Amino acid sequence: MPQNPTNHIKIDVGEGAAIPVKSDTGLFTAWRIAFFGAILTCLYLAFVKPEPYREIFQFIPDGILVTFKVTVGAILLASIIGLIAGLGRISGNRIINGTASLYVEVIRGIPLLVQIFYIYYALGRFVKIPDMFSAIIAMAVCYGAYLGEVFRAGIQSIPKGQMEAALSLGMTRGQALRKVILPQAFRVVLPPIGNEFIALLKDSSLVSIIAVSDLLRRGREYASETFSYFETYTVIALIYLIMTLFFSKLISLMEERLNANR
């Protein structure tokens, strides 16, 4: 990660959907076409072909809510884990640094699907974790490792001189971190966190494997009973698309506001 001392620092993780910015007109147009196209397709299907589409739309809303809950819960928990891991990674203490690095390396080396199975079924033998909560924990533990790297890069992107200046003003290291470094780092890491949020939203479909009734599982339940595979998965794909596009737009707006406040 380059240590860029200018104001325009941008960490690009690039796992989520492309975030539409106004300067990129091609992507911006594509966003509009995809977003409104998906909504119109849904409306068209619901009103022109009510059989079976209306029934599908009636069957899955609680699944959307679960997907949303898992995603929001996981990103909040992952941010906390990520901040701790990120601080650990830049810590001068060898044990803390080693532990944080080990966590990041181990988690990033294990597929998320395997982690979900592991936390739910393998650890389920020893500790009883409710299903929704274990889904959130699995996602958060995984994404915490990625966010840890984001936080580390964000903190390191703040010029060293600021810490030195804060220390020379008589602040302790902790005070300098809390009052000078982190507030600036947060501004830098917010966009990549938004990116991770969208990636997490998509990956949350993996929790359907542990019998969490998310959007995908609701769709699979419907399809397995009616055999309307084409219709059901068309709707599921459209809804995921609408959700990710909606949030990517929200994040781009947030990014614009952040830049405007500079």
Next chain:
Amino acid sequence: MKMFRFFSVASLLVISLSATAMAAPKSIKVATDATWPPMEMVDTHKRIVGFDIDFMNAVAREAGITVTYKNTAWDGIFAGLESGKYDAIISSVTITDERKKKYDFTEPYIQIGQILVVPKTDKSSKKIADLKGKKVGAQIGTTGAFEIKKNPGVEIKTYDEVGLAFEDMAAGRISGVVCDEPTAANFVLQRKEYSSKFKIVGAAFTHEGYGITVRKGNAALVALLNKGIKAVKAKKIDEKLRKQWLR
């Protein structure tokens, strides 16, 4: 390809009308979800075994065809049949009216019912309706899952494999599992880690016939398989298999 299919269909029609030779293919691909012991499962040598497999082999022998098996996840097993990935399914498929609308079935080859399994600590529950306000699990898209849904107030949890439902009950996350009687017996009675924890309650509460599933309109294959099933039953091979696999 289409032309070829047209000709093969046409020739099938001619042959079946004249009722002379064997019209159906000599070799068919059959899908099974081998997570449903003792009907179909994978043994320690990674082979697909079980009542259904032995039964299908016997039917094939009588019908003069060879069979290759494809282990397929249950969720999507019908979609794969529709898209032509295989010719038939033998996987404890209950013949239901909904399924009959979409697929063709052979004659039922065995009668089986759904049954409820609960933890041994549960002294009062005898049927699904007794588990009101609690979670009951089943494999996704099975008749067991459909039975649970008939009980308002009982929350259903669906799993990709029935084994995962039993494991979840062992972890205390659900209060019951509904599945086919032989499968319940296999999980509860024959597995050490579960036999001390679970019990089967009541008797089977549905009566269901299993059929071999084929694509809609594949009458030639249905006729051929039915002929095989008839021969297997006449020779009492199915009874022997029942003794071998189902107690």
